[in-house]
Amino acid sequence: MVMLNKFNQVQEQWGGSNEVIDHWLETRQDLIVEFCQLAALQPSSAKSAVTELPSPKELQSFCQHLIDYISEGHFKIYDMVMDRWRSTGFKATDEISSTYAKIVLTTEPLLNFNDKYAQVVKDDELSDFEQDLSKMGELIELRFEVEDHLIQLIADSLTIPPGA
Template sequence: MLGKLEQTKARLGGIHKALDAFLNARQALLVEYIRLSTHRTLPSQAELHEFCGQLVDYVSAGHFEIYDHVLAAYESSQGNARILAERIYPRIKRNTDEALNFHDKYTQADDDTLLELDQDLNRLGELLEERFSLEDRLVSAIDLVDHLDTSAPA
């Protein structure tokens, strides 16, 4: 996932400050995810709480910062780009719901819940990989570059 992120940053980085911030948040989330998922012992409640906060911040940033630009571009797009966007956005919404379920489950997890953490982190990793791919496809499909507000350069 880190390799794909670097490719995305190389392709889309510097286009717009909101997109750069979003990609940096993605990277921070991914680094923390890797750290948690490779932990040999259960993380502390504070570590898990921090990660859950990053997860919510990331999915929120997508919906409230990047997707506003995406939706504006979507509304003016036509043809295959519009069809692809119509297919991708509902999948991102379902993915968001699952990420928020992880957050809700682990923000104040008890010892019994923590026993499920490895399995849930594996599932979350799959979700994040899917989400990153969907977000990249959505941005590329509607050629966000041409539709972003040029008054706010990187």
């Protein structure tokens, strides 16, 4: 899976560089694992057309990991970076601000998935689930890609003294 391969590359590049980033990457890995487990239940060309829907417990677990991941980024990682910047006198560039804005654009659709599926019960039909899960995968992959770019921009910015 492309998402997992990209994660391994990011982990190799950033893993061990900072405790907060390590925790964030662990949270990302948990989300990827949960997503892959849900996606494995969906039909593929090698399987029959019968869709096995996830249990409410599986959906709740995924939704919790999704919320944990979003929260980790917004309330821990970004705050840590801003604190570091304030302490060094650095200000965000236009590219950093626009990259962060792209991440924010993915937040609402991800939260909408959570709102729709976090409280399902066994008898719910989940008729849109396959399509929603596919969109979710695309959004998560896009978010990871943009976050990785932001991490690189931030890392680059912290190596240059303010005013240089």
